[in-house]
Amino acid sequence: MAKVVLLGDINVGKTTLINQFASGDGGKTQATVGTDFKSKTITIDGTQVNLQIWDTAGQEKHTSIGFAFYRGSNCCILTYDVGNNESFERLSFWKKNFLDQAAPQNPDQFPFVVCGNKTDKERVVAREVAEKWCADNGGLSYFETVATTNEGVNALFMETGKKAKAQAGKQDDDFMPTSLSGAAGAIKIDAKAEADAEEEQKKKKKKKCKC
Ligand SMILES: Nc1nc2c(ncn2[C@@H]2O[C@H](COP(=O)(O)OP(=O)(O)OP(=O)(O)O)[C@@H](O)[C@H]2O)c(=O)[nH]1
Ligand SMILES: [Mg+2]
Numbered sequence: 001m002a003k004v005v006l007l008g009d010i011n012v013g014k015t016t017l018i019n020q021f022a023s024g025d026g027g028k029t030q031a032t033v034g035t036d037f038k039s040k041t042i043t044i045d046g047t048q049v050n051l052q053i054w055d056t057a058g059q060e061k062h063t064s065i066g067f068a069f070y071r072g073s074n075c076c077i078l079t080y081d082v083g084n085n086e087s088f089e090r091l092s093f094w095k096k097n098f099l100d101q102a103a104p105q106n107p108d109q110f111p112f113v114v115c116g117n118k119t120d121k122e123r124v125v126a127r128e129v130a131e132k133w134c135a136d137n138g139g140l141s142y143f144e145t146v147a148t149t150n151e152g153v154n155a156l157f158m159e160t161g162k163k164a165k166a167q168a169g170k171q172d173d174d175f176m177p178t179s180l181s182g183a184a185g186a187i188k189i190d191a192k193a194e195a196d197a198e199e200e201q202k203k204k205k206k207k208k209c210k211c
Contacts, residue, residue, distance in 0.1 A: 001050045002164035003072055007094040008079030009087040010058035013117040016147035017079065018055050021157045026148040032057040035069055042161050049165050051157070067101035074164035075111045076102075077156070082130075082144065083121040091133065108138065111163035115156055116144045 006014045015029040022038035037054040054069060070076075076098050080087040095112060104110045114134050116125065127144065134140040141159055145152035 001052055002074045002161065002168050003052045003054065004075045004077065004160055004164050005054040005056065005070060005073045005098070006077045006079055007056055007098060008058055008077075008115075009081070009084070009090050009094075012058060012079045012081040012084070012087050013145075013147040014058065014079050015055050017077075017115070017117065017145065017153060017156070018053050020147050020150050020153050022053060024150075026150060031059065040157075042158065044158075044162050044165050047165070049161055051161050051164065053157075067097070070098055070102035073098075073102055073104075074167040075113060075160050077113050077115055077160055078140075079115045079117055080125070080130075081118045081121075082116040082123045082125050083118055085124050088116075088125045088130065088133075092137075095137065111167050112137075113141045113143065113156065113160045113163060116142070117147055119144045119151070120146045120149065 006018065008014055010031065015032050016026055018038055019025045019027075019029065022040045032055055035054060035056050037052050039050055039052050041048050041050045043049070054073070076095075078091050078094050080091055082088075091114065098112075099107045099110065102110075114130065116127070116130050131142050134142045141163070143152055143156040143159065145156055147153060
């Protein structure tokens with residue numbers, strides 16, 4: 001299994017991309033609240049890979065459940081709308097947000113794929129500008145799509161699947177992040193409670209001693 005997460009501003013087409021790829025449905029969507037995922041099995045280099053594709057809300061007020069689900073991702077698709085410059089300029093925010101919260105082992109080598117969606121509409125972000133951003137951000141793969149009509153969608157997810165599979169192969173099974181501070185929902189160890197528990201253990205041992 002390989003885990004993929006789609007990030008990007010509100011309304012850029014994340015849910016439509018996932019619905020189109022996983023279910024062949026490019027129809028109407030509602031603004032995503034919270035998170036959800038869809039699965040699809042694809043064949044990469046003769047091997048079947050189950051892609052678990054996580055959808056997220058672009059509107060930050062809906063992200064209050066936290067970002068713990070970023071953890072364990074094998075590839076992240078940064079999505080923007082080619083007709084909306086603000087959504088393009090926010091790619092850096094989403095990339096940093098992902099790296100901060102997912103805390104992957106080798107952040108410099110973590111595979112991101114960039115998707116410019118809605119190329120059927122009037123474009124304000126030139127392809128060359130987007131490609132330059134990808135080059136400046138570690139040579140990221142770039143795809144353009146029309147989620148509603150399925151144009152370019154398969155190519156986007158096949159490349160994402162390939163990168164996710166390769167990343168999953170590299171990940172140490174026993175990897176534990178060195179910092180839990182960024183993980184929403186992470187267990188917080190209360191130092192005092194831990195010290196009290198140790199004291200209690202010592203007392204019990206003393207009681208048992210017959211000497
Ligand atoms: N013209 C056009 N419209 C699209 C395309 N992709 C998505 N849309 C439309 O854009 C709107 C938003 O799409 P969603 O997939 O819900 O966007 P989202 O990124 O999931 O939005 P949030 O869940 O709010 O973050 C919907 O009305 C879609 O039908 C596209 O490629 N071209
Ligand atoms: Mg959505």
